Amino acid sequence: MKTYEAYCFDLDGTVYRGAAAIPEAVAFIHHLQAQGIEPFYVTNNAKYTQAAIQQKLAVMNLVVPAERIMTSSIATAKYIAKHYPNQTVKVLGQQGLQQAIAAENIRVVSEQPDIVAQGLTVNISYEALEDICYDIQNGAKHIATNGDLKLPNEHGFAPGNGSFVQLVQNVTGVEPLYIGKPAPHMLEIIRDSFGFTKADMLMIGDNYDTDILVGIDYGIDTLHVDTGVTRQADVQTKQAQPTYYAKTLAAWL
Ligand SMILES: [Mg+2]
Incomplete structure (x- = not known):
């Protein structure tokens, strides 16, 4: 498995479901942070501020710099x-x-x-x-x-x-x-602000129509997780396929 510089996580259905953390995702993020890789969080949710999302993640034992949260x-x-x-x-x-x-x-x-x-x-x-x-x-x-x-x-x-x-x-x-996924603007702002190349970036998400399609359309690698909206069996019937599949992110530890 290749190592990326920018792991871009969707939030709902990928890192948490409502108020409940998804433990395998939390463990994977801790694993990245221990290697000095600070992931990004890319959400279509427009209601909350960076600070509010930061607080929600903190309750799940995830310490995340505000500038890594893109809404x-x-x-x-x-x-x-x-x-x-x-x-x-x-x-x-x-x-x-x-x-x-x-x-x-x-x-x-x-x-x-x-x-x-x-x-x-x-x-x-x-x-x-x-x-x-x-x-x-x-x-x-x-x-x-x-x-x-x-x-x-x-x-x-x-x-x-x-x-x-x-x-x-x-x-x-x-x-x-x-502006939100599947349009590329959030990924483009991250790439611009931090100077990544597309080859450095991975989009991780549960929703084929937003998370996976935004990555495919933008031209970066994608990882579909089976913890949210779109089931892996349904994704496998699509013509444009994600780079990787995982039942949960435990498979990537
Ligand atoms: Mg989601």
Whole structure:
């Protein structure tokens, strides 16, 4: 097994399931850290700040520097700052997105934005959706943190950000730009910031349609784990295959 410089872990279904750590993943991360390799964490979850994710991982006995945590909110803010400097943004999202936008010193407005940034908002209102529909019809660009349609939990599936983004798209007819996996922006920011080559990077995740496809499309190696959304047996039927499979990360210790 090759050694990589940048191990990029998905979080939910890969490192933990809800509030419960996945012990084999924790052991593998400890093993990497003991060799002086500090992994990255790459999540589509836009709700939480780096600090909140850092705290959650700390409870699972994982000590992780904040700058190793990449969320679709952070990537959205960095994308806007890089590609649309000096443009104004209306934010529909929770603290993770609001704080990421503020950290890039992007000007936030409530009227006539140049850009609408949309992330999952659990207290979303009809009025808020209505307003961004008008903004986009008036010319604002529509940027979505991620396109996940549904979020698995113990009850079944809950609506994900992508379901609300599609609702807005149905009204405006304007195609949104998606930042989260399977789009490459989070991996690209990590590669840019730390100076890796693609050959140095491995994407590890449980969800074929996001984690594995982002790695394949971006051109880096991928490892599918069978601890979350997509079962290994289903991945094996796909045309584009991950580089590696593991039932759990114990196989990699
Ligand atoms: Mg996952």
